[in-house]
């Protein structure tokens with residue numbers, strides 16, 4: 530796991546947008562796995578700006594989102610489909626037919642999960658998966674105790690996650706407690722993973738993810754098993770890491786090597 534620590538959330542967003550742009554320039558028909566939540570919004574804004582400048586094009590990109598609430602339509606302001614349209618897709622040159630979000634209103638959600646897995650396979654698998662991090666260590670909506678080998682399926686949200694996301698719903702509004710999420714096994718098949726975490730509310734989950742023991746109690750610890758996972762943190766999210774200085778030293782050395790034309 531490569532751990533990159535940057536001063537502010539703004540720096541995390543710039544780094545992530547640059548990382549994603551490089552992937553697309555390297556392979557214009559990249560298959561991206563995308564995430565919702567407040568963390569990636571700044572990255573999406575930076576990507577929109579790069580598209581405006583002509584520095585990257587999503588014309589041939591295919592996307593799959595991690596998750597969706599079960600029981601609210603795509604038009605609902607809190608649906609993840611609506612979020613993606615508003616925060617990214619409506620502002621870039623992507624073909625919306627090539628963007629997929631799990632169907633939270635399917636008559637047969639179990640079948641919809643199977644079809645989602647198949648669609649990812651048919652697209653050639655995910656080249657780069659973007660992730661946020663729940664305060665309890667969840668990725669996608671894979672809550673603590675999720676099987677580390679799980680596939681796309683229906684998941685019940687923990688009360689903590691429901692409470693964390695309540696801020697997006699009006700008081701008294703129906704808030705789903707069920708979701709469809711890519712499984713941890715699905716996420717781990719992505720060729721590269723880029724996880725972003727900012728703010729001190731994530732510091733404890735970050736510490737467990739990076740330096741804790743591999744465990745379904747913190748699903749994000751599975752990233753320790755991924756050969757190409759990059760974790761990008763602001764200094765608040767990194768504040769509890771014991772080996773923080775070592776990660777910064779490695780990153781510094783990597784940058785020196787890259788500047789000298791040695792890309793490893």
Ligand code: GLP
Pocket residue numbers: 564565566567568569595596660661662663664667668669670690694
């Ligand atoms: C939700 C999403 C996750 C996201 C998490 C953290 O639960 N399903 O994909 O990582 O929220 O959100 P935030 O970035 O708002 O802290």
